[in-house]
Amino acid sequence: MTLRVGELSESGLLARIFPLLEGSASVLLGPGDDAAVVAAPDGRVVVSIDTQVQDRDFRLQWPNGYASTGYDVGWKAAAQNLSDINAMGAVPSSLVVSLTLPETTPVSWAEGLAEGLSAAIRDLGAADCSVAGGDLSGGSEIVVTVAVLGSLQGRKPVLRSGAQPGDTVALAGTVGHAAAGWAVLESEADGGNPPGALAEQFGGRQFDADGGRFDAPRFDGPKFDGPKFDDDGAHPDVVALFCRPRPPLAAGPAAALAGATAMLDISDGLIRDAGRLAGASGVSLDLDRTALAELARPLAGTAELLGADPMDWVLGGGEDHGLLATFPPGVTLPEGFTAIGSVMPGGQTIESAPSVTIAGIAADTVGWDHFAV
Numbered sequence: 439m440t441l442r443v444g445e446l447s448e449s450g451l452l453a454r455i456f457p458l459l460e461g462s463a464s465v466l467l468g469p470g471d472d473a474a475v476v477a478a479p480d481g482r483v484v485v486s487i488d489t490q491v492q493d494r495d496f497r498l499q500w501p502n503g504y505a506s507t508g509y510d511v512g513w514k515a516a517a518q519n520l521s522d523i524n525a526m527g528a529v530p531s532s533l534v535v536s537l538t539l540p541e542t543t544p545v546s547w548a549e550g551l552a553e554g555l556s557a558a559i560r561d562l563g564a565a566d567c568s569v570a571g572g573d574l575s576g577g578s579e580i581v582v583t584v585a586v587l588g589s590l591q592g593r594k595p596v597l598r599s600g601a602q603p604g605d606t607v608a609l610a611g612t613v614g615h616a617a618a619g620w621a622v623l624e625s626e627a628d629g630g631n632p633p634g635a636l637a638e639q640f641g642g643r644q645f646d647a648d649g650g651r652f653d654a655p656r657f658d659g660p661k662f663d664g665p666k667f668d669d670d671g672a673h674p675d676v677v678a679l680f681c682r683p684r685p686p687l688a689a690g691p692a693a694a695l696a697g698a699t700a701m702l703d704i705s706d707g708l709i710r711d712a713g714r715l716a717g718a719s720g721v722s723l724d725l726d727r728t729a730l731a732e733l734a735r736p737l738a739g740t741a742e743l744l745g746a747d748p749m750d751w752v753l754g755g756g757e758d759h760g761l762l763a764t765f766p767p768g769v770t771l772p773e774g775f776t777a778i779g780s781v782m783p784g785g786q787t788i789e790s791a792p793s794v795t796i797a798g799i800a801a802d803t804v805g806w807d808h809f810a811v
Contacts, residue, residue, distance in 0.1 A: 444541025512554025617755020
């Protein structure tokens, strides 16, 4: 029989969650008091916040039959926030979490969320970070809001506004993989089960008789180490990278130390976010068509299965949480960065992104917009 959160008191649920949250040296006083105490040796604190809303940012039951676990949602909640700190050239020090749950939510789902938060912090390499506390409430849908604090460790923050004509545009991490995973989840292939060529992307997850709807057993593994490819290199583990993104957390501080002039997290699509950086800096970005084609190549097999164009995912797909950065001419790019274009004079508005071109031709990909109809 499934135990639901409505059958426990708030303190009873917290008593099951707290032991699943790992500590760190940065959090001097963690969950249990009215407020947490977090070390700030730099004297400055970098702050960001992100929200995931059920049926807006994730589904409990996807059209192809996959059931999102609490572990998935917890991992992603941590990853997207850690990435924002990374994009400033900083390192994360703590998270605080606000969690709203319907009373019918299985307790195991909430426990999985706590485990996913801790696992992402640990496995992504945020060694000085942990969950410092948060808030718990009931509601009609699941909402997970995470605020993250970080330290610049004596460095200047890397802003979006510093790119200069002549700089090199470089990418760390992946683009398009999460969008491909979203497309697989949104498909109705094979009556709600993953198509054969993509089955391994689901990590052997089991479905209940009802397709795993909300009562799906908690799944704690496998731990994903990045994209995995078939023998022909054609099928990256796109579903895993949508459910559990892997932002390159070492890349942000490395870029700052290498003299990056501008940087941001790619969460809403390469073209949209490149336009934001260009607009903030008053420049334009010209992306290299060959470099983009190389980014799309690993997605070709998945695109063929779904009848899609992999370049659409590379240009417009968000939620890989890679880094887009610019570096002065002649600078050796830090490990993990690949040159994909150049900074040019010009630049207009941020949102319409006319300041991004591909081989001199204006890019018309829109990217993700939280308020688009």
